[in-house]
Amino acid sequence: MPDYHVVTLFPRMFAALTDYGVSGRALKRGLVRLRLWDPRAFTRDAHRTVDDRPFGGGPGMVMLVEPLDLALTAVRTALAWAGLTRPRLLCLSPQGRVLDHALVAELAREPALVLVAGRYEGIDERLYARHPLEEVSIGDYVLTGGELAAMVLLDAVIRQQPGALGDAGSAAQDSFADGLLDCPHYTRPEDYLGLKVPPVLRSGDHAAIARWRRGQALWRTLTRRPELLGQRQLSAEERALLEELSAQGVPAYAGAV
Ligand code: ADE
Numbered sequence: 001m002p003d004y005h006v007v008t009l010f011p012r013m014f015a016a017l018t019d020y021g022v023s024g025r026a027l028k029r030g031l032v033r034l035r036l037w038d039p040r041a042f043t044r045d046a047h048r049t050v051d052d053r054p055f056g057g058g059p060g061m062v063m064l065v066e067p068l069d070l071a072l073t074a075v076r077t078a079l080a081w082a083g084l085t086r087p088r089l090l091c092l093s094p095q096g097r098v099l100d101h102a103l104v105a106e107l108a109r110e111p112a113l114v115l116v117a118g119r120y121e122g123i124d125e126r127l128y129a130r131h132p133l134e135e136v137s138i139g140d141y142v143l144t145g146g147e148l149a150a151m152v153l154l155d156a157v158i159r160q161q162p163g164a165l166g167d168a169g170s171a172a173q174d175s176f177a178d179g180l181l182d183c184p185h186y187t188r189p190e191d192y193l194g195l196k197v198p199p200v201l202r203s204g205d206h207a208a209i210a211r212w213r214r215g216q217a218l219w220r221t222l223t224r225r226p227e228l229l230g231q232r233q234l235s236a237e238e239r240a241l242l243e244e245l246s247a248q249g250v251p252a253y254a255g256a257v
Helices: 010-016 020-029 066-083 100-106 127-130 144-157 205-225 226-230 236-247
Strands: 001-007 033-039 088-098 112-117 134-139
Touching: 001 066, 001 144, 001 205, 010 033, 010 144, 020 127, 020 144, 033 066, 066 112, 066 144, 088 100, 088 144, 100 144, 112 144, 134 144, 205 236
Parallel strands: 001 033, 001 112, 088 112, 088 134
Antiparallel strands: none
């Protein structure tokens, strides 16, 4: 089972992941394992100091290298005992590679991940000299710490694990799994205040439904995130579907409800 480790000053924040929803169930059912390591436990002074003022001046505090180094060394030693000598080591940071579906899918195949969630203004740069950390960002904005970013990454990775989602096919049908945005979804009632469910979805014609969904996903991607289509080959059938929809103008219901 995949083995996930997070080095964090705020282990209790991870209750959002361990106590709720798909990730909570995956952990309880033993599909994945999560262990939290508090660098404060690796301090050696009476005050259990984990940060200090930056050399050169400036605002904020910088996380000390030693508690993080010792915590990471402890995680890596524990993993080495379990036969995992080269785990992927990640540090959440706005300076990193931006997380996308391809990276999530790649990380989901790893037997172990070690995440470092930094706080304050940053981490003493020498931690990167001590450990081969890859920096990962969850987007071009700045959070107050890496914990929420680590949880975002782990949530996305855990839901990819076989059996984590109720319906085995769901992760494969997600937005981005095939390079497209998701199609619209409907459930009961059939008519809500005059807003009706597209009739094809109630037709029972599975081929027609699949075709409609594909067309909607293509149309949404074209109109909302055209750059995604540029990164992907369109099949002749998909091209024909898109041409059909654009000939109709605004396709039935896309963005109209
Ligand atoms: N820490 C602070 N901001 C972050 C971001 N955008 N992504 C990952 N970690 C962060």
